[in-house]
Amino acid sequence: MKKALESVDMLEYQNRNIGELSGGQQQRVFIARSLVSEPELMILDEPTVGVDSKNVHQFYEMLEMLNKKLGITLILVTHDVGTVTDKVTHVACLNKKLHFHGDACEYNELDEGELSSIYGHGVQFLNHDH
Numbered sequence: 001m002k003k004a005l006e007s008v009d010m011l012e013y014q015n016r017n018i019g020e021l022s023g024g025q026q027q028r029v030f031i032a033r034s035l036v037s038e039p040e041l042m043i044l045d046e047p048t049v050g051v052d053s054k055n056v057h058q059f060y061e062m063l064e065m066l067n068k069k070l071g072i073t074l075i076l077v078t079h080d081v082g083t084v085t086d087k088v089t090h091v092a093c094l095n096k097k098l099h100f101h102g103d104a105c106e107y108n109e110l111d112e113g114e115l116s117s118i119y120g121h122g123v124q125f126l127n128h129d130h
Contacts, residue, residue: 004035007070008062023050024059031066042066045077060087095119 005011008028018026027047034042047063048056064087066072078084091107092100099118101107116122 001032001036004032005029007035007066008032022052024048024052024055027051027059028062031062035066035070039072041073041075043075043077046079047076048078048080056083060084063087093119 002011002014005014008031010025010028010032013021013025013029018029021029027050031042031044031047044063048059051059060083063074063076067074076084076088086104088104090100090103092098101110112122
């Protein structure tokens with residue numbers, strides 16, 4: 001368990017009650033708990049809920065490290081696609097139908113008109129400068 005806590009930078013909190021941790025720290029502990037079983041795949045549903053905005057970037061960097069260093073495949077469900085497209089390898093969007101957009105570069109090349117056509121309604125890009 002110590003190795004897993006180290007992987008998510010939470011070893012110093014190992015003796016704390018989960019209720020004493022912030023939302024982001026709790027998310028890291030939950031990920032550490034799953035790392036103990038040495039998974040090949042992790043599915044994360046809105047993992048930054050409860051993580052304050054100043055730590056979201058750091059959280060995604062930690063996920064990127066898990067992917068690259070430990071070789072864990074991550075499937076990430078999020079509404080905040082703009083924040084992660086510089087870190088992901090492939091993008092698929094679900095809106096009644098699954099739309100596979102290919103790699104992140106292909107997704108980033110789509111304009112609002114193309115996305116609106118795919119989804120059948122207006123789509124607006126929000127730019128997050130981190």
